[in-house]
Amino acid sequence: MTEIPAHTSLWPAPHASGPVFATVHVPGSKSVTNRALVLAALAAEPGWLRRPLRSRDTLLMAAALRAMGVGIEEGVGPDGSGEAWRVIPSGLRGPATVDVGNAGTVMRFLPPVAALADGSVRFDGDPRSYERPLNGVIDALRVLGARIDDDSRGSLPMTVHGTGALDGGRVEIDASSSSQFVSALLLSAPRFNQGVEVRHVGGPLPSMPHIRMTVDMLRTVGAQVDTPESGGEPNVWRVTSGALLGRDLTVEPDLSNAQPFLAAALVTGGKVTVPDWPERTTQPGDRLREIFTLMGGSCELTGQGLEFTGSGAIHGIDVDLSEVGELTPGIAAVAALADSPSTLRGVAHLRLHETDRLAALTKEINELGGDVTETADGLHIRPRRLHGGIFHTYDDHRMATAGAIIGLAVPGVEIENVGTTAKTLPDFPDLWAGMLGN
Template identity: 55%
Template sequence: MNTPDLWPAPVATGPLEAVVAVPGSKSLTNRALPLAALASAPTTIRGALHSRDADLMIGALRSLGAGVEVSDNGTTVRVVPQPLRAGAPIDCGLAGTVMRFVPPLAALADGPVLLDGDPGARLRPMGPVLRAIAALGVPVTGPDDAADGSGDVPGFLPVVVHGAGRVRGGEIEVDASTSSQFVSGLLLAAPRFEAGLTLHHVGEVLPSQPHIDMTIAVLRDRGVDVDDVAPGKWRVEPGEISGGDVVIEPDLSNAGPFLAAALAAGGRVSVPHWPSSTTQPGALLPEFLTRLGGSVTLADGTLTVAGSGVVQPADLDLTAAGELAPTIAALLALAPGESRLTGIAHLRGHETDRLAALVTEITRLGGHAEELPDGLLIRGGALHGAEVATYHDHRMATFAAIVGLAVPGVEIENVGTTAKTLPDFPSMWQRMLGED
């Protein structure tokens, strides 16, 4: 790789004994923010995640006319809703929640809204949500196409959503096989559609169901009437979205690498403020880590994972929690034996093609991995040090850090990409190891 921007992954010199407090959930933060912009009164969001993804969402809402004030530490955000307007181009960065959640809001703006992002963002699928908006009567075009919507609806960024200040709503179909975010983005804006929205998923699979459950829960918490009684079908009634105070849970998926460290290095890692009930996919971590040989306890709101430093191979279905795949794959790359991860074909359309990236980097580290139609086959053990690429993907950086706990000589290219959801990751990782 021959790049000077390399971070030597710290090696654990003994069993861990650490307590790691993780910041707020990205998924909940980036759902609370657009709802606050559509609310009927100001909203104060406490415990918000301060990260690039959240900053991009805040920037998008400001471009659409919302008033947003952020505390000095970035964890308290006050949003004052205003009529949505066309304004400056919106930078989606590489944030899937911004790419997929903001276009339905832009459909409610009073004029054309241009959305673009990082080069990698232009490779991430957008077609389902853009076609849904067009089906609701709002033209969606490429930047240089006619504004009458007579051409084909684009499938990728950059795009222009030609808002007219209103969306009639109604009944539409969407294929969310490649991302549940297509469903969530439409549901979040639906209360402001004149007729609400009835949405049918028509694809063969629906990944990350917990993220859709999360969207429904935050809508209901803000007083929205949502009917989800039929699988793959949702009805959102038109109406007001309440303001007030919103408290964000810790990000359980971001807790994953720290908890996995107990298995990779041995010892114990605890995460406080673990919710007793949650819609976050990270809630499945205790089950998965137990399958891999860890011991998990939850007492007084603190989740503790203990491990021996030896990981057991396993076959796991990650359909409901695909974002955990890089964390689990890191552990399986250390586990002697053959393992399979399934239910994650949609990861090919994430920040990078995560399946291809994991195969490449596990191979680079001396392991064996193969792509399956919907996942990975991994034969772990006997790894060696290497320069690991991150592909501008925060979870590929944390994947490499987990491996580096047990394998000397792992160097991570652009560990700063973790700022997407965890800006202080390198320091938090070193503190977990007792380093200054």
């Protein structure tokens, strides 16, 4: 597990004095925003991105694309209907330097883009980014014709020597540590001379909804994609070479970032409404409706949005989270407050996320008096009476929101470095206080 950073600021997590009743406008999806930026940068014509998320990860993506010559103008949409970014594609070029921070989407989605640039692009980032696997993208790009200098590490820092084009073709990868390896190749594939055929060879593929999101967004901008779901071979994706269209895209609310607010209704026996919840979506966070209902709540999709109501009771759950691993920290926090044990399975890959999330959740919940044990692929949580204390975040935004969920029910919880939530959920402390009427 990553060493605890030397942050000194502690945020007293608000304790709920009664049921929470609130409407919370959740900012746009990071996953959609960053995919849309990449596709717009590779398009044959300008496009609009409405209601984009402005967070550390998305601003890093925008800055990286600008460094490679893409025009991104921030303002309002063509009809004056709110914030929008106009993305103006141009000839990708180097030399450029990309700061990935600790954003998986930036460090994995942009090396294929850099291979299409005319010139060298250097990638660097936070210390933790050096520990996150990148070999799936690096090795695949080499097979497809790219030249990359990484000193044989399979991780950052590294330099991609772009030549203005990439052959593409067939490649086998093991994406069992991150579905982003697949998405990274698919997003740029229409610009490869031969397109791409990606074959996953390895263990179970995590976070399949994110791959489906990538495919859905590629088709929206005119790409031809064959997938296992559309009658193709299992674990094989094919993208045909061709021009991408500039589109006018509105970004959905980030449903995974809605998790702490829905959890607040569940934990306090209240009711929280999230406006603009889509009826159909590829976002993994949509599964919260099912999971939190099994844990004791109820929900209804109305004209106002998703209305989630807690019953005053929280039940344990035995659930496979392999497709929605990013929801694990929040579910673990709720499970620690339940009336029966929980087993969270299928998430061994979380050991390679922003931090080792399984080790971090075990340590932090147990230090508040909990009883959490790691399993080979997840966590087993036996509810105990919890007490206050410092909840460390390890520079992981989802650790911070998990601690805030526990703080609703347990007085005296202090979150170390709550500012890390700016990675995907800007102004989280203010949104949290507003939900509680503070």
